Amino acid sequence: MTHEILQLAQAGGGVTDDGLKSLAHGLVYGMAAIGPGIGIGLVFASAIEAMARQPETAGETRTTMFIGFALIEALALIGFVLAFIL
Amino acid sequence: MVLAIELDPIHLFNWDPLLFEGTPFELNRVSILTLLGAALCIGFFLYGAAKKSLVPKGAGNIAETMYMFVREKIAIDVIGPKDGPKFAGYLASVFFFILFMNILAIVPGINFAPTSRMAIPFMMAILTYLIFNIVGIVKQGPLGYLKGTLFPPGAPKWVYILLTPIEFFSVFIVRPLTLMVRLLANMMAGHVLLTIFFLFTHDFLVTNLGPAAPLGLVTIVVAAALMMLELLVIGMQAYIFTMLTAFYIAESVHGHGAEDHIDADHEHAGEHKETPHVTEGIAA
Numbered sequence: 001m002t003h004e005i006l007q008l009a010q011a012g013g014g015v016t017d018d019g020l021k022s023l024a025h026g027l028v029y030g031m032a033a034i035g036p037g038i039g040i041g042l043v044f045a046s047a048i049e050a051m052a053r054q055p056e057t058a059g060e061t062r063t064t065m066f067i068g069f070a071l072i073e074a075l076a077l078i079g080f081v082l083a084f085i086l
Numbered sequence: 087m088v089l090a091i092e093l094d095p096i097h098l099f100n101w102d103p104l105l106f107e108g109t110p111f112e113l114n115r116v117s118i119l120t121l122l123g124a125a126l127c128i129g130f131f132l133y134g135a136a137k138k139s140l141v142p143k144g145a146g147n148i149a150e151t152m153y154m155f156v157r158e159k160i161a162i163d164v165i166g167p168k169d170g171p172k173f174a175g176y177l178a179s180v181f182f183f184i185l186f187m188n189i190l191a192i193v194p195g196i197n198f199a200p201t202s203r204m205a206i207p208f209m210m211a212i213l214t215y216l217i218f219n220i221v222g223i224v225k226q227g228p229l230g231y232l233k234g235t236l237f238p239p240g241a242p243k244w245v246y247i248l249l250t251p252i253e254f255f256s257v258f259i260v261r262p263l264t265l266m267v268r269l270l271a272n273m274m275a276g277h278v279l280l281t282i283f284f285l286f287t288h289d290f291l292v293t294n295l296g297p298a299a300p301l302g303l304v305t306i307v308v309a310a311a312l313m314m315l316e317l318l319v320i321g322m323q324a325y326i327f328t329m330l331t332a333f334y335i336a337e338s339v340h341g342h343g344a345e346d347h348i349d350a351d352h353e354h355a356g357e358h359k360e361t362p363h364v365t366e367g368i369a370a
Contacts, residue, residue, distance in 0.1 A: 059163045066329045071256070074264045080271050081263075 025083045032079020039072040098281055099203060099274070119190055120200040127186040156181050156328065164332040169339050173332070176217065180210060181328040184269065188320040191276060192313050199320075202273035204266070211266035214331045222338030234341045265330060272323050276316045283309035 047065035051058045101115040113121075134142075134149025142150050156178040162170035187206060191199035200206050222231040235257050236250050283305050290302025 059159075063164050063329075063333060066326065067333055070264065070326075070330050070333075073268060074256075074260050077264050077267045077271060078260075081267055 021086070024086060028086060029079050029083040032082065033076050036072050036076035039075075040069060043068045043072060098277060115198070116200050116203050116205075119196065119198060120187070120206065123187045123190055123200060124183065127182050130186075131182070152182070153178055160325075160328055160332050164329065165336040165339060169336075173335055177328050177332055180214070180331055181324050184210070184327055185320065185324040188273060188324060191273060191280075191320065192316050197277075197280065199273045199277065201269055201323075202277050204270055207266035207269040210269075210327070211262045214265060214334065215262040218331075218334040218338045221335055225339055226341060230341075231338070261334060265327065269323050269327055272319055276312075276319055280309060280312055280316065283312060 043065060047061055050061045054061075103112045103114045104118065105113040130145065131149050131153075134145045137143075137146055139146070157171065157174040160181070161174040161177050164170070165173055184201060187201045188199050190196050191202070219231075222235070225231075226234055236253050237246055238249070238253065241249055286305040287302050287309060290298050290305060
């Protein structure tokens with residue numbers, strides 16, 4: 001089957017507009033996900049640390065964590081939508 | 087078989103009408119599954135609530151625990167002990183509707199979540215959008231709500247030139263958009279991922295059975311592991327959607343900067359024990 005995929009890849013040949021478009025779709029989402037990926041990691045890391053240090057305020061920390069998470073993930077989701085409408 | 091041709095993404099999410107073709111009540115696989123999910127959800131809770139007892143057993147126990155989770159950990163924790171229970175019904179409906187829709191994604195033989203089509207996340211996001219705006223207008227008055235949302239107190243005057251457009255964009259446009267796209271994107275990605283691995287398995291083990299067969303065993307194990315991951319995503323997405331809905335409602339109920347009010351509510355509930363803990367921590 002890998003053989004068939006290779007054949008398919010070779011059969012196309014050359015750089016086409018469609019090919020570039022597909023590449024752009026992939027790149028748009030991929031690059032839009034870099035920043036939010038780092039950001040979400042930081043949010044959850046800090047929230048876990050805060051919950052471990054002060055378990056009695058875990059409820060509030062969790063709420064605030066999800067607000068931050070939602071704001072950051074908005075960027076990744078805008079990238080996702082952009083990849084579709086491009 | 088060439089995989090690239092077999093996997094036309096449209097056919098993963100689009101079905102031809104099955105029943106009542108040509109009428110406004112046209113049903114295809116997605117709408118039938120939506121009805122099935124809703125029926126399962128309603129049926130489960132009716133069955134759970136049928137036998138009322140002080141110490142519930144079986145389905146009743148599960149239903150009660152799940153409902154109390156939404157009520158205590160989401161509604162009351164986020165919105166506060168006074169207003170939380172009023173919204174617990176809506177939040178629980180949202181949570182369980184999404185949960186039951188999503189779970190269809192990993193039920194063998196169905197393997198499709200209606201939430202991976204835009205219609206359902208869209209309607210739920212619109213409903214949440216209407217509710218948090220209407221609650222804000224009712225609780226704070228139309229002008230007070232707009233003022234509290236667009237001009238959050240506590241910033242220097244010149245900052246509002248920048249802050250107000252950002253707040254407007256983020257509250258009235260980005261919030262409903264991200265609510266629906268988050269759910270849609272997660273369920274869609276999960277569906278495509280599972281389909282790809284099952285197609286690979288089918289290709290290696292059935293269609294092109296040959297020297298590559300051991301690879302098929304690898305892909306089927308990965309597919310099983312991905313179904314476990316999907317289970318996690320299913321629960322997470324239902325929780326996040328409900329949590330954010332609760333937070334948006336809380337912000338409308340208490341005005342901007344809901345955390346201060348949550349603090350106040352907690353203090354009224356008599357949680358003064360934080361202070362000694364903090365001093366102990368510093369002393370240690």
